[in-house]
Amino acid sequence: MELQTLKNDSFMRKNVKLMYEIDQNCLRNHNLVFSQNQELRESSIQSFEKSTECQINSTLFTISEIQEEGDENDNLQQKFLKISKSNISKNIIKAFFNYLLDKNNDLLISFAMHGVQAQNAQKLAKNFVSCYVFNNNYLQKLIQHTKYGKAFEYYLTFEAENWLYKSKVQHKDDHLVYINFLKLCCSNPKYSELLISYKKGKKTLFNIRD
Numbered sequence: 001m002e003l004q005t006l007k008n009d010s011f012m013r014k015n016v017k018l019m020y021e022i023d024q025n026c027l028r029n030h031n032l033v034f035s036q037n038q039e040l041r042e043s044s045i046q047s048f049e050k051s052t053e054c055q056i057n058s059t060l061f062t063i064s065e066i067q068e069e070g071d072e073n074d075n076l077q078q079k080f081l082k083i084s085k086s087n088i089s090k091n092i093i094k095a096f097f098n099y100l101l102d103k104n105n106d107l108l109i110s111f112a113m114h115g116v117q118a119q120n121a122q123k124l125a126k127n128f129v130s131c132y133v134f135n136n137n138y139l140q141k142l143i144q145h146t147k148y149g150k151a152f153e154y155y156l157t158f159e160a161e162n163w164l165y166k167s168k169v170q171h172k173d174d175h176l177v178y179i180n181f182l183k184l185c186c187s188n189p190k191y192s193e194l195l196i197s198y199k200k201g202k203k204t205l206f207n208i209r210d
Helices: 002-082 088-101 107-112 118-131 136-144 149-158 160-166 172-187 189-194
Strands: none
Touching (some): 088 118, 088 149, 107 118, 107 149, 136 149, 149 172, 160 172, 172 189
8 A cells, every 4th residue: 555655656746747847848938939039029129220220311311412412503503693604605505516516426316316317417407506596595495495405415414524625715614614504404494594585575486396
């Protein structure tokens, strides 16, 4: 009887020990899962904070860029308003027309008259140039012209400074300010409103779609 009781007690102790070990394992697993979840949450929070910080920095950088660009444009506008514009516009436009009609480059065919035969394109361009009047009203319309506007912007961006460097015109710094302002007018039409016609009310034969 006592032997049987001892056996039963031993069996019970083993079961209790086993249950305890199982409980401990469960507790450890629970703690491990909790710890992993906690780390995951912390990692997610850190990632979110970093992402938010990056977005804020990116937004601030974009705003700063816009403000900087706006300041540069305003400074250019002020320089443009201060310079003496006598003959500067005429010099630049004449140089553009000479480049446009030069058969050694493809500006006319590539930009102004894409798809038109070279001979016809030259004829149309010459007619356009012969009708052009050198004043700010025509200059504004040239910038907005559906055919020649992009060709003019290309010339200002890639060729005008090279022409200026080689030319014998006076006041080259003023010419450069004018060229840069015209580029700004091409990319942002609101600035071209500063190009006020000297002869208001005068009828013009210049057609923006010719």
